[in-house]
Amino acid sequence: MKTIHVDTITANLREMCMEANYFLSDDMKAALKNAQEKEESPLGCQILGQLQDNLAIAGEERIPICQDTGMAVVFVDLGQEVKIEGGFLGDAINEGVRQGYVDGYLRKSVVKDPFIRENTKDNTPAIIHYNIVPGDTFRMTVAPKGFGSENMSRTFMLKPADGMEGAKEAVLQAVKDAGPNACPPVVVGVGVGGTFEKAAFLAKQALTRKVGEHSELPHIKEMEEDLLEKVNNLGIGPAGLGGRVTALAVNVNTFATHIAGMPLAVNMCCHVNRHVTREL
Numbered sequence: 001m002k003t004i005h006v007d008t009i010t011a012n013l014r015e016m017c018m019e020a021n022y023f024l025s026d027d028m029k030a031a032l033k034n035a036q037e038k039e040e041s042p043l044g045c046q047i048l049g050q051l052q053d054n055l056a057i058a059g060e061e062r063i064p065i066c067q068d069t070g071m072a073v074v075f076v077d078l079g080q081e082v083k084i085e086g087g088f089l090g091d092a093i094n095e096g097v098r099q100g101y102v103d104g105y106l107r108k109s110v111v112k113d114p115f116i117r118e119n120t121k122d123n124t125p126a127i128i129h130y131n132i133v134p135g136d137t138f139r140m141t142v143a144p145k146g147f148g149s150e151n152m153s154r155t156f157m158l159k160p161a162d163g164m165e166g167a168k169e170a171v172l173q174a175v176k177d178a179g180p181n182a183c184p185p186v187v188v189g190v191g192v193g194g195t196f197e198k199a200a201f202l203a204k205q206a207l208t209r210k211v212g213e214h215s216e217l218p219h220i221k222e223m224e225e226d227l228l229e230k231v232n233n234l235g236i237g238p239a240g241l242g243g244r245v246t247a248l249a250v251n252v253n254t255f256a257t258h259i260a261g262m263p264l265a266v267n268m269c270c271h272v273n274r275h276v277t278r279e280l
Helices: 006-022 026-038 042-061 089-103 160-182 196-206 218-232
Strands: 002-005 071-079 082-085 127-133 138-145 154-158 186-194 247-257 262-269 276-279
Touching: 002 006, 006 082, 006 089, 006 138, 006 276, 026 042, 026 247, 071 089, 154 160, 154 196, 160 186, 160 218, 160 262, 186 196, 186 218, 196 247, 196 262, 218 247
Parallel strands: 002 082, 071 127, 186 247
Antiparallel strands: 071 138, 138 276, 154 262, 186 262
8 A cells, every 4th residue: 555645745736836837838838839830810929929938938937827826726536545644635735735825926816705705825725626546546636727717617507409519509609708808729628417516527627638639539529629620710819819729729528417418517728727747
């Protein structure tokens, strides 16, 4: 049985929070460069160039890519043969987030109560999703989620008869309604199936998939490709100022569902689609 001390988890999450906010993943950097080459609008090309300049400055100076350093979302794959020692796992994760945001001079955006709105001053608590898996794997992904794009998210309780075309229409409607507010070019995470809350989780998780990687299911891969083309034909463009590149990717995750329904959620992320994964 693998044993992991909570201090190791905290130390890694501290570093991961800073890494995610200072550096964009290689797949996202490549996607932005590719988008600039494809963009037909001169203004859109200029904006995409500025975004890449911003990335370079953030990495060189170790400052946040975006002023909204997000609410920390943490995905944990916990092997059933792993023993956590020295304290409670949830506390260790939140302590890592606290240290990362305080020591990394990252903006603290979390309020303790949704109505009283008092800032916690350390960006905790994090949103933590636990997944129990076989073996002795312990894997964490931290995905800081800014709320410009988060506020543009949608959930649709579709009818089974709506089928795939109805699902595509719902996704396109969500992107249209978001317009420039999600800070395009965006990555569109889509979750289909399960229940109301499962669809939203699937959509959030879909954002952590690398740009260019498609679903292993042929019909879903085809759906992703078709939706990306349709989204980019909307003409919203970089920063919402028009152009060919509205989205860098559309990632669709699916799950089994009830015979009477077809829940669908859309969770968009701006061009700063941040996520870092480590396995301990």
